[in-house]
Amino acid sequence: MNYWLFKSEPGCFSFDDLKNRPESTEHWDGVRNYQARNFLRDRVKTGDRVLFYHSNIPEPAVVGIATVVREGYPDFTAYDPHGEHFDPKSSPAAPIWYMVDVRYVEPLQKPVTLERIKANPLLSDMPLVKLSRLSIQPVTAEQWRIILAMGGMGT
Template identity: 50%
Template sequence: MAYWLFKTEPDTFSIDTLRTQSTSCWEGVRNYQARNMMRDEVKEGDLVLIYHSSCKKVGVAGIAKVIKQAYPDHFAFDPESDYYDPKSTPENPRWVMVDIEFVRKTERLIPLSVLKAMPELENMPLVKRGNRLSIMPVSDSEWQAILDKEKLPSQR
């Protein structure tokens, strides 16, 4: 099993949306490096930190589990979709998606400011300047360090 961080804008799709739906496809990835990771490395059973970005309260909001490995992102074939790509076809799909299942919300949103202050995460792409990937790997030790921050210092 591996660990991942998937970024989402909560106005579009949040951890609460996933909780309500229980399961969802993770579509719309349009970066080749992120696509390659999703296609080649993300596997059924992997756990995912759901990270809210481009909002007032940026940070880790919950956990999901991958329940279906990469398959063609059919939204790329739909001219009405925001994710339409005329160069992607069912015979030669350019983009993929995975299915995820809600596991739980974190006890609190773990803010980016807290993550950036953690020496254990200094090599994590999320805390480095200029990183825009919507999907990134998380090491075992990074995963544990992040989840150790669920409680406020006064609650530990």
């Protein structure tokens, strides 16, 4: 099993939105960064665990836990010319972008803010600290454990 941090702007799609979907499951679409796409296509696997991170808000934070329930497959939102994630270069015959399906697990007892993450020297190597704009990021097992502990979840 691998660990990941997935970023979403809560105004677009929040952790509560995931909870309220049928079966608390949704596809993670709209990723338009090649490095993040490669993670979704090649490395994110069924059963992997996800830290759900709310970004682009006054206090960005890890707010919950999800799990991957379907491995990478072509992101069909790229094919809709009226959709916000349309990419005319992508097609069903030659997909460029990929997505996975994730399922809500549980919220953290308390959000773990970016400020707290940056203040913890044990987390200084996290991509969130070093490559903050990347929307899909690997997390080590130790980083996962530390963030859960910071969120009041125990280990």
